[in-house]
Amino acid sequence: xxxxxxxxxxxxxxxxxxxxxxxxxxxxxxxxxxxxxxxxxxxxxxxxxxxxxxxxxxxxxxxxxxxxxxxxxxxxxxxxxxxxxxxxxxxxxxxxxxxxxxxxxxxxxxxxxxxxxxxxxxxxxxxxxxxxxxxxxxxxxxxxxxxxxxxxxxxxxxxxxxxxxxxxxxxxxxxxxxxxxxxxxxxxxxxxxxxxxxxxxxxxxxxxxxxxxxxxxxxxxxxxxxxxxxxxxxxxxxxxxxxxxxxxxxxxxxxxxxxxxxxxxxxxxxxxxxxxxxxxxxxxxxxxxxxxxxxxxxxxxxxxxxxxxxxxxxxxxxxxxxxxxxxxxxxxxxxxxxxxxxxxxxxxx
Amino acid sequence: xxxxxxxxxxxxxxxxxxxxxxxxxxxxxxxxxxxxxxxxxxxxxxxxxxxxxxxxxxxxxxxxxxxxxxxxxxxxxxxxxxxxxxxxxxxxxxxxxxxxxxxxxxxxxxxxxxxxxxxxxxxxxxxxxxxxxxxxxxxxxxxxxxxxxxxxxxxxxxxxxxxxxxxxxxxxxxxxxxxxxxxxxxxxxxxxxxxxxxxxxxxxxxxxxxxxxxxxxxxxxxxxxxxxxxxxxxxxxxxxxxxxxxxxxxxxxxxxxxxxxxxxxxxxxxxxxxxxxxxxxxxxxxxxxxxxxxxxxxxxxxxxxxxxxxxxxxxxxxxxxxxxxxxxxxxxxxxxxxxxxxxxxxxxx
DNA sequence: CGAAAATACGAAAACGTTTTCGGTTATGAA
DNA sequence: TTCATAACCGAAAACGTTTTCGTATTTTCG
Numbered sequence: 060x061x062x063x064x065x066x067x068x069x070x071x072x073x074x075x076x077x078x079x080x081x082x083x084x085x086x087x088x089x090x091x092x093x094x095x096x097x098x099x100x101x102x103x104x105x106x107x108x109x110x111x112x113x114x115x116x117x118x119x120x121x122x123x124x125x126x127x128x129x130x131x132x133x134x135x136x137x138x139x140x141x142x143x144x145x146x147x148x149x150x151x152x153x154x155x156x157x158x159x160x161x162x163x164x165x166x167x168x169x170x171x172x173x174x175x176x177x178x179x180x181x182x183x184x185x186x187x188x189x190x191x192x193x194x195x196x197x198x199x200x201x202x203x204x205x206x207x208x209x210x211x212x213x214x215x216x217x218x219x220x221x222x223x224x225x226x227x228x229x230x231x232x233x234x235x236x237x238x239x240x241x242x243x244x245x246x247x248x249x250x251x252x253x254x255x256x257x258x259x260x261x262x263x264x265x266x267x268x269x270x271x272x273x274x275x276x277x278x279x280x281x282x283x284x285x286x287x288x289x290x291x292x293x294x295x296x297x298x299x300x301x302x303x304x305x306x307x308x309x310x311x312x313x314x315x316x317x318x319x320x321x322x323x324x325x326x327x328x329x330x331x332x333x334x335x336x337x338x339x340x341x342x343x344x345x346x347x348x349x350x351x352x353x354x355x356x357x358x359x360x361x362x363x364x365x366x367x368x369x370x371x372x373x374x375x376x377x378x379x380x381x382x383x384x385x386x387x388x389x390x391x392x393x394x395x396x397x398x399x400x401x402x403x404x405x406x407x408x
Numbered sequence: 409x410x411x412x413x414x415x416x417x418x419x420x421x422x423x424x425x426x427x428x429x430x431x432x433x434x435x436x437x438x439x440x441x442x443x444x445x446x447x448x449x450x451x452x453x454x455x456x457x458x459x460x461x462x463x464x465x466x467x468x469x470x471x472x473x474x475x476x477x478x479x480x481x482x483x484x485x486x487x488x489x490x491x492x493x494x495x496x497x498x499x500x501x502x503x504x505x506x507x508x509x510x511x512x513x514x515x516x517x518x519x520x521x522x523x524x525x526x527x528x529x530x531x532x533x534x535x536x537x538x539x540x541x542x543x544x545x546x547x548x549x550x551x552x553x554x555x556x557x558x559x560x561x562x563x564x565x566x567x568x569x570x571x572x573x574x575x576x577x578x579x580x581x582x583x584x585x586x587x588x589x590x591x592x593x594x595x596x597x598x599x600x601x602x603x604x605x606x607x608x609x610x611x612x613x614x615x616x617x618x619x620x621x622x623x624x625x626x627x628x629x630x631x632x633x634x635x636x637x638x639x640x641x642x643x644x645x646x647x648x649x650x651x652x653x654x655x656x657x658x659x660x661x662x663x664x665x666x667x668x669x670x671x672x673x674x675x676x677x678x679x680x681x682x683x684x685x686x687x688x689x690x691x692x693x694x695x696x697x698x699x700x701x702x703x704x705x706x707x708x709x710x711x712x713x714x715x716x717x718x719x720x721x722x723x724x725x726x727x728x729x730x731x732x733x734x735x736x737x738x739x740x741x742x743x744x745x746x747x748x749x750x751x752x753x754x755x756x757x
Numbered sequence: 758c759g760a761a762a763a764t765a766c767g768a769a770a771a772c773g774t775t776t777t778c779g780g781t782t783a784t785g786a787a
Numbered sequence: 788t789t790c791a792t793a794a795c796c797g798a799a800a801a802c803g804t805t806t807t808c809g810t811a812t813t814t815t816c817g
Contacts, residue, residue: 076773076774080773080774080776108774110525111772111774112772112802114802117802122503131482131489136485140478155488156492156501200411341663346695426769429803429804430806458803
């Protein structure tokens with residue numbers, strides 16, 4: 060029941076603790092013979108180093124922290140998954156915390172991770188995080204920090220993002236290409252850079268294609284949930300607005316809208332075309348299938364960890380890497396909700 | 409940049425390390441005056457105890473491990489979320505590992521958690537885990553272990569589950585109550601107790617209501633994915649099987665089937681009724697809305713952590729609790745895919 | 758006033774590892 | 788044989804905390 064220690068192996072073999080330790084780590088100043096003996100004994104006793112002691116001595120925990128607004132989320136879920144997998148391959152364990160989009164909680168969680176002495180931190184900010192003092196603290200302590208998806212431009216750390224503006228532009232352009240002329244936007248909350256950029260991309264696309272921008276055609280979804288999609292879709296119909304296309308901030312919202320149109324007999328895509336964002340798995344299972352913007356969570360998660368790992372390695376060598384911002388590619392996926400032809404088309408971006 | 413230690417506070421105040429430590433922990437043998445001084449100084453220097461040292465000394469990490477087959481999953485996602493939240497409230501951090509339904513990986517991850525000296529472990533087994541030696545090892549080391557959802561009856565630890573058999577029985581009965589007489593079952597893989605029990609519940613319901621059980625009406629979904637639902641639904645139609653109801657192992661499979669019926673113009677629920685399992689959020693957003701069995705991941709997650717916490721506390725007091733198996737309630741949720749009336753009905757269970 | 762009891766503090770060991778540095782023995786060369 | 792060198796091993800410090808136990812000082816009370 061009690062875990063075996065170096066001391067026990069040493070006593071059993073009648074040698075010193077130091078030699079046992081060195082033998083197990085293949086130090087050159089231990090003979091092959093004793094190495095073999097020690098290793099055999101360690102194996103036999105099922106020795107596992109006490110990581111508390113190792114951590115204390117080496118000052119590293121081989122553990123990294125991850126804070127995200129929400130775990131139950133197709134996009135974030137994939138990121139989490141990719142990060143865990145990659146980290147494990149490199150011998151790192153991941154502590155995951157969920158901020159629930161609550162800046163206060165986020166702050167506490169950062170402190171928690173710091174006090175646990177994690178080697179590095181990855182974070183996607185809460186929607187309305189404005190005070191960034193907790194993040195500055197992380198930087199000040201020299202803990203490698205990588206932000207992704209929802210970032211703050213104020214913090215000089217590495218960031219993995221997508222070009223939301225460009226992606227939104229292309230989603231909107233897709234609707235225009237399909238013949239839409241009056242396009243509404245179901246936007247996300249006002250604060251996060253994310254929703255701002257998507258909104259700006261939408262607006263720019265309209266302007267570039269000679270369509271009038273009308274602020275009445277922009278609906279706020281805060282929070283970004285299914286119900287908001289339903290709500291605004293219903294409003295659209297009730298007010299008899301002359302809309303023939305919708306660019307939704309997120310698939311979830313688009314699906315909400317879609318459900319209202321299905322209920323009310325509004326034909327999609329004939330009467331109205333709609334495109335979402337994120338390419339949740341479920342969007343391809345809807346009727347009609349939902350057009351969307353593909354945003355690969357797995358690739359992003361990989362990138363996030365890899366960047367952190369690089370900074371971790373650099374720190375070990377006493378270096379400090381200059382922050383880097385990487386934009387992941389996205390692509391518009393045209394499906395049944397925006398295209399009459401049944402053949403789905405993918406436009407590169 | 410360097411973290412402040414007890415020693416520094418002690419030197420600054422000209423007192424001993426021991427007194428500083430005790431002052432911060434409100435030991436009775438420290439005067440109010442010095443306590444105040446120490447606390448003020450600690451606050452000022454932003455002291456945070458080095459958890460490595462604390463862990464080493466106290467032999468507990470205040471960290472627990474969680475292994476699940478898949479993070480990106482509505483049900484598991486909710487469980488993860490609930491566990492993280494509850495754990496944080498009690499001062500525990502959670503290390504999450506994903507087994508990808510791979511028994512080998514699961515084994516390695518258990519070893520990883522043991523070597524990290526987590527205080528306790530929560531696990532939902534991979535679908536085809538048969539060798540349970542790694543779990544026995546956990547038990548042998550006296551590490552509190554709680555299994556949930558996908559469990560092994562061979563391990564004498566606490567388990568949080570649902571009564572799959574009963575739930576499946578009631579789902580099938582629901583279809584029968586709606587007038588179905590030829591009911592197919594899209595079942596899960598052969599090994600996990602889960603799918604076995606759901607299958608058995610289905611079979612029992614048929615028999616209890618005078619309907620003939622026909623093994624040709626049972627379709628295997630392995631893995632349990634959307635595509636399998638589509639595949640079997642298509643087969644059903646192609647072979648012109650005279651089926652008027654489907655009980656699917658999972659909502660995902662039901663949604664796959666639903667999409668085929670939508671495409672092929674099979675009216676649901678008029679021609680055919682269908683019910684899923686798990687009550688994924690998305691099931692209420694489908695057209696038609698999907699009937700299902702509600703299985704509350706959040707409640708289950710809470711229960712899982714609470715049980716582990718209890719065992720953790722007991723262990724601290726040198727006790728060891730007898731294992732307990734808790735079944736969480738489920739309930740059938742009738743929606744558009746199985747009921748003609750638009751009003752959804754919830755039958756208690 | 759003197760003894761007993763209460764109060765406040767600190768010395769030191771312990772947790773299990775890593776790593777430096779010095780020492781001992783064996784090896785080889787002169 | 789002698790000395791330099793290489794090969795191997797171990798003593799000991801260090802990481803930062805917690806906690807026991809002893810001691811010195813003060814207080815209490817007969």
